[in-house]
Amino acid sequence: xxxxxxxxxxxxxxxxxxxxxxxxxxxxxxxxxxxxxxxxxxxxxxxxxxxxxxxxxxxxxxxxxxxxxxxxxxxxxxxxxxxxxxxxxxxxxxxxxxxxxxxxxxxxxx
Amino acid sequence: xxxxxxxxxxxxxxxxxxxxxxxxxxxxxxxxxxxxxxxxxxxxxxxxxxxxxxxxxxxxxxxxxxxxxxxxxxxxxxxxxxxxxxxxxxxxxxxxxxxxxxxxxxxxxxx
Numbered sequence: 695x696x697x698x699x700x701x702x703x704x705x706x707x708x709x710x711x712x713x714x715x716x717x718x719x720x721x722x723x724x725x726x727x728x729x730x731x732x733x734x735x736x737x738x739x740x741x742x743x744x745x746x747x748x749x750x751x752x753x754x755x756x757x758x759x760x761x762x763x764x765x766x767x768x769x770x771x772x773x774x775x776x777x778x779x780x781x782x783x784x785x786x787x788x789x790x791x792x793x794x795x796x797x798x799x800x801x802x803x804x
Numbered sequence: 805x806x807x808x809x810x811x812x813x814x815x816x817x818x819x820x821x822x823x824x825x826x827x828x829x830x831x832x833x834x835x836x837x838x839x840x841x842x843x844x845x846x847x848x849x850x851x852x853x854x855x856x857x858x859x860x861x862x863x864x865x866x867x868x869x870x871x872x873x874x875x876x877x878x879x880x881x882x883x884x885x886x887x888x889x890x891x892x893x894x895x896x897x898x899x900x901x902x903x904x905x906x907x908x909x910x911x912x913x914x915x
Contacts, residue, residue: 719911725902727904729904734841734843734892734909736894736909737904737906738849739903739905742901781846783848783904785902789908790837790852790854790860791849791860792837793849794846794847794848795846796844796846798848
């Protein structure tokens, strides 16, 4: 099976940089994804790492180290609208399962 | 292009009642998923489907049944609702790049 660990809460100030970590224990691995969810609404896709290294999409970057079973989401130039919950998710190889972490609630303060 | 649509959006049930949640997607995706979300528990996979006519168990399948008779629809059934099934239910479909597209959620309360 799969298990993922991420911090439950993170607080940062507007304009700062914040990193949300995710560690996973899996019997197989096919990539790490990140999703954002505002106020219990529909989660939306942010990024995907299938291989080691950094993926950048605007103010958001995501990193993966498969040897360390570790990844992170980096948010730069934080804005108030970035206050949301962020979930890492692991895709199992072969099948369609996508398992989510418990989520990190990010609060951005003025 | 509606994406993923869930009905109903809200429902209150009494213990022991049955109901079905409907998920419809218009993106021709093969893979579809049902998750439940409870405070502090993240998104937990109930059942999923890798194509029309197929279903598979996720992390928390007990008390739920699913069917995928048509590619665009994925139904989640509760045969005998329990208060522990009070939750927000999200349906999703997976695109070709692996990205999940979620519906807006169905908020179920079991009294």
